[in-house]
Amino acid sequence: DLGAAETAEKKATFPALRPWLIEELAQLEADRRGSQDMSLVAYRINNFGQSARVKRYELPGSVVRLVRRSLTARFRPVWDLLSRRGQRGNSQNRFYEVLWDLPDGVGRLVRQVLLPAVEAVPDALPPSWWEWCAMMLEEVVWVEPRRVELIRTLGDALAEEVRSQNDRRLLDQVRRGDRYGAVRALLIRVSGRRLGRGEGPLLGLDDFLTVFEEGDAATRLDWRLAWDLVSLRLLERLYETGWVREHRDALTAATEEETSDQEEE
Numbered sequence: 001d002l003g004a005a006e007t008a009e010k011k012a013t014f015p016a017l018r019p020w021l022i023e024e025l026a027q028l029e030a031d032r033r034g035s036q037d038m039s040l041v042a043y044r045i046n047n048f049g050q051s052a053r054v055k056r057y058e059l060p061g062s063v064v065r066l067v068r069r070s071l072t073a074r075f076r077p078v079w080d081l082l083s084r085r086g087q088r089g090n091s092q093n094r095f096y097e098v099l100w101d102l103p104d105g106v107g108r109l110v111r112q113v114l115l116p117a118v119e120a121v122p123d124a125l126p127p128s129w130w131e132w133c134a135m136m137l138e139e140v141v142w143v144e145p146r147r148v149e150l151i152r153t154l155g156d157a158l159a160e161e162v163r164s165q166n167d168r169r170l171l172d173q174v175r176r177g178d179r180y181g182a183v184r185a186l187l188i189r190v191s192g193r194r195l196g197r198g199e200g201p202l203l204g205l206d207d208f209l210t211v212f213e214e215g216d217a218a219t220r221l222d223w224r225l226a227w228d229l230v231s232l233r234l235l236e237r238l239y240e241t242g243w244v245r246e247h248r249d250a251l252t253a254a255t256e257e258e259t260s261d262q263e264e265e
Contacts, residue, residue, distance in 0.1 A: 023093075040058070042058075060140075094113055107225050155229075158230065166247075175231055187203065
């Protein structure tokens with residue numbers, strides 16, 4: 001339990017308090033002074049005239065553990081990439097801010113931080129990228145490992161379809177999928193083409209249900225978030241195979257249109 005308001009007020013003002021606290025937490029972990037599991041609770045106290053207000057911020061223990069593990073040698077490249085991409089000024093960091101909203105804010109993390117980070121990488125992602133994503137989903141959002149693995153499998157299959165068929169249109173359709181019916185129809189069409197070539201479908205029925213329709217509210221993983229994670233893995237795999245380096249324009253054009261759509265929203 002960390003009552004951080006008095007110290008933080010000297011260095012940061014709302015809404016920059018939460019990013020500053022993440023920076024302090026990361027420094028503690030980097031210095032190996034945070035060896036025990038803990039949650040982080042901070043209080044911001046305002047006292048203007050006769051009006052006094054106290055605002056409470058809480059970072060769950062699961063997120064603190066995520067920060068700790070992210071600063072190990074294996075995952076530090078991922079943490080550094082996300083920290084750089086999240087920076088929005090001297091005191092603002094979108095990545096640090098959204099950590100405070102986990103696990104419920106996992107959709108924001110994927111759409112506003114992870115996907116833009118992947119799209120902006122010029123050459124290659126850290127080798128532990130998907131492993132970090134899986135760790136976050138399983139340990140913070142409590143998504144079943146089987147579901148995480150099926151999301152990875154589907155992303156890999158779609159990436160191979162894009163790469164082997166040089167299907168830029170499919171890449172665009174995956175990244176623009178925003179309606180459940182359209183996504184389901186796309187998977188059926190691609191599976192049909194694969195069957196015509198003597199290959200297996202992208203997903204069997206049971207696996208499709210596991211990825212997009214199973215689970216309860218506690219998983220915080222709706223079909224749209226599952227699809228965003230599939231897109232995330234697809235892009236990572238295209239980086240791994242070198243396809244993105246040869247077709248950067250296909251990624252750039254779609255990214256610019258997505259950014260425009262987000263600004264309109």
